[in-house]
Amino acid sequence: xTATLSGRRATKRLNKQLSFxxxxxxxxxxxxxxxxxxxxxxxxxxxxxxxxxxxLVISTSLADDEQLIAAGGFVLWPTHPSFxxxxxxxxxxxxxxxxxxxxFITAIxxxxxxxxxxxxxxxxxxxxxxGRPVLLLVLFTLLFAPGLIPMFLMxxxxxxxxxxxxxILPGTFAAFNFVVMRSFxxxxxxxxxxxxxxxxxxxxxxxxxIVLPLSKAVIAVVGLFYAVGFWNAFFNAMLYINDQTLYPxxxxxxxxxxxxxxxxxxxxVTSTPPPQSMQMAIVVVALLPILIVYPxxxxxxxxxxxxxxxxx
Amino acid sequence: MLLMMIPGVAFLxxxxxxxxxxxxxxxxxxxxxxxxSGSDWVGLANFxxxxxxxxxxxALRNTIVLAVWQLVLxxxxxxxxxxIVDSLVSxxxxxxxxxxxxxxxxxxxxxxxxxxxxxLGGAGLVNNTLRDLGMxxxxxxxxxxxxPLLATIQLVWKDAGWAMIxxxxxxxxIDGSLYEAAAADGAGRWRRMWHITLPGLRSIIVxxxxxxxxxxxxxxxxxxxxxxxxxGAGASEVLDTFTYFAGVVGGGWSAGAAAGLAKGxxxxxxxxxxxxxxxxxxxxxxxxxxxxx
Numbered sequence: 001x002t003a004t005l006s007g008r009r010a011t012k013r014l015n016k017q018l019s020f021x022x023x024x025x026x027x028x029x030x031x032x033x034x035x036x037x038x039x040x041x042x043x044x045x046x047x048x049x050x051x052x053x054x055x056l057v058i059s060t061s062l063a064d065d066e067q068l069i070a071a072g073g074f075v076l077w078p079t080h081p082s083f084x085x086x087x088x089x090x091x092x093x094x095x096x097x098x099x100x101x102x103x104f105i106t107a108i109x110x111x112x113x114x115x116x117x118x119x120x121x122x123x124x125x126x127x128x129x130x131g132r133p134v135l136l137l138v139l140f141t142l143l144f145a146p147g148l149i150p151m152f153l154m155x156x157x158x159x160x161x162x163x164x165x166x167x168i169l170p171g172t173f174a175a176f177n178f179v180v181m182r183s184f185x186x187x188x189x190x191x192x193x194x195x196x197x198x199x200x201x202x203x204x205x206x207x208x209x210i211v212l213p214l215s216k217a218v219i220a221v222v223g224l225f226y227a228v229g230f231w232n233a234f235f236n237a238m239l240y241i242n243d244q245t246l247y248p249x250x251x252x253x254x255x256x257x258x259x260x261x262x263x264x265x266x267x268x269v270t271s272t273p274p275p276q277s278m279q280m281a282i283v284v285v286a287l288l289p290i291l292i293v294y295p296x297x298x299x300x301x302x303x304x305x306x307x308x309x310x311x312x
Numbered sequence: 313m314l315l316m317m318i319p320g321v322a323f324l325x326x327x328x329x330x331x332x333x334x335x336x337x338x339x340x341x342x343x344x345x346x347x348x349s350g351s352d353w354v355g356l357a358n359f360x361x362x363x364x365x366x367x368x369x370x371a372l373r374n375t376i377v378l379a380v381w382q383l384v385l386x387x388x389x390x391x392x393x394x395x396i397v398d399s400l401v402s403x404x405x406x407x408x409x410x411x412x413x414x415x416x417x418x419x420x421x422x423x424x425x426x427x428x429x430x431x432l433g434g435a436g437l438v439n440n441t442l443r444d445l446g447m448x449x450x451x452x453x454x455x456x457x458x459x460p461l462l463a464t465i466q467l468v469w470k471d472a473g474w475a476m477i478x479x480x481x482x483x484x485x486i487d488g489s490l491y492e493a494a495a496a497d498g499a500g501r502w503r504r505m506w507h508i509t510l511p512g513l514r515s516i517i518v519x520x521x522x523x524x525x526x527x528x529x530x531x532x533x534x535x536x537x538x539x540x541x542x543x544g545a546g547a548s549e550v551l552d553t554f555t556y557f558a559g560v561v562g563g564g565w566s567a568g569a570a571a572g573l574a575k576g577x578x579x580x581x582x583x584x585x586x587x588x589x590x591x592x593x594x595x596x597x598x599x600x601x602x603x604x605x
Contacts, residue, residue, distance in 0.1 A: 120320030147572030
C-alpha cells in the first residue's frame, strides 16, 4: 500500500517535471506588488462569486431544520448533513418523472443531434457533389432565425405539441456545432480516406472505421454542447408542453423555485422539511448532472471551441 | 455522400426553411382554424399596427437599452479577463481558474436566475444578512430602474468566462519573439500590451463586435422571460418576449410574427452592414465574398 502510494507520488512528481512548463519568459518582469495584489483580488473575487452561490444552494439543501432556522434560512456549511429535503421531493412521483423526461430528451436528443451533425459535417467536408450549396444552406441559419411564431406553428402542424419530441426535434442541429465538427473533419488527411476508398470501403464504412475513431475529442465536445443544451432547455418546454407529466426538470425549477409556486401540493409530497431546503434541493438536482460531466469533458472543450471559432 | 446529407437537409427544411416561409402570416390576418391557405391577406396592416402599438416601442427601447449595456459593460470583460489570465505565470492556477470561470456558461438561465434569487433576492442571503444587522433590505431583483444593470451582471457572471476562450486563443497565437524583441528594445509591460497584444487582437475584437452588433436585437430571451413577473414588463419586455406574449399568449399570431420577422430582417441587415464596415477598416470580418473555408 505504502509502496504503491509513494510510487504514485514519484510518478506524479516526474510527470510534473516532464510536463511543459515554460515558467516566466526572460523578458517578462514579475508583477509589482500593487498589480499583483489587484490581480489576486480580481481572480479571488471572481472565483468566490462562482463558488459561493453553488456552495450556498448545496449546503442549504443538505442542512437540517435546526441549523436552517438558527441561520435564518441560509447555510454555507451544513453541520449535520441531512437528506430530508431530497427524500421529500422524491417522495412523490412528480420529480422522478421530471428527471426521467429530462434524461430521456438529453440522451435521445444528443444521439440524434450527433448523428445529423456528424453525417452532414463529414459530407460537406469532402469535395463532393452539392457539398457547397448544402454548406451555404447551413451557414445561412447563422444569419437569420425563422422566428418564434412560425416555429411554434410548425411544431403544432407536425402534431408535436405536448410530446417529448417537441423538446427534441427542433434542437437536433446547431450550425455552430456543425462548423466545429466540419473544420475538424477537414483536417483529416485526404490520403487516408483515398486509401480506404481504393480498398473498397463505402462512405459509411470510412466514416465509421476511420473518421469517427480519429474524432473522439471533437465528438465529446460537440456531444457535451448538445447534451447541456437539451438538459438546460427550458423555453421549448414552456412553449410546447402543457401536460404536467411531461415537465422537464428546468420547468419544474422555474415553476417552483423561480416563481415560488407552492411545491408541496403540486409535487404531491407531504412537506416536512422547510420549503427553503426543498427549493434548494430542486436547484441541486438540476445542477448536479452538469457538475458531474463537467470535469471529464472540460479538458477537451477549449480545443474544440477554438478549432471551430478560428477556422469557421 | 448524398445519402449522408439527407438527415441534415431534412432537418433544415423542416425546422428552418419551412418555418421561414411560415413568416407569410405576418402579412395575413392569421386564424389558426383557417390555416395559412384560408386566412385573409392584409398586406402590411400588421406592421402598421405594430408601429402604433406603444408596447412594441417599449420592447424595442428596452432591447436597445439592454444591448447598449451589454456592449459597454459585458464586451470588455472577457478581454480584460483574458489579459489577466494570460499574464499568470503559474500554469496550475491558470488551468484551475479557467475551469472555474467556464462553468457558469453550462448552467441554464433558470438555474442562474434561481441562484441570483437565493443570493440577492428579497429572501436571499444578502438581504437576510442585512435584516439581521438591522439594516434596510435592497430590492436587487425586483427594481425596474436598476434592471438593465442586474441583467448585465447576470450575463457577465454566466458568460464572461466562456467568452474569454476566444481571446485566450488569439493571445496564444501572437508570436512570442515580438515580445522578446520589444522587451530588448526597452518596452515595458504597458507598451508591449499597447503595441503588440492589442494589435494582435484587433481582428478578433472587430469580428466579435460585428457579431454583437448583428445580434443587437437579440439580447436574450429566457433571462427576460424569467424575470418578467418580478420586475414588470416596463423594464424587462424585449422584442423576443413581446413576440411571445403578443403571439403565443395573446393569440395575436400575425402581430407576433410581424414583430419577429421585422427583428430577423433588421438583424440580418445589421450584420451585413457591420461586415461591410469591417472590410472598409481592412479587417477580414465574418465573411468575404466567398463564403466558407
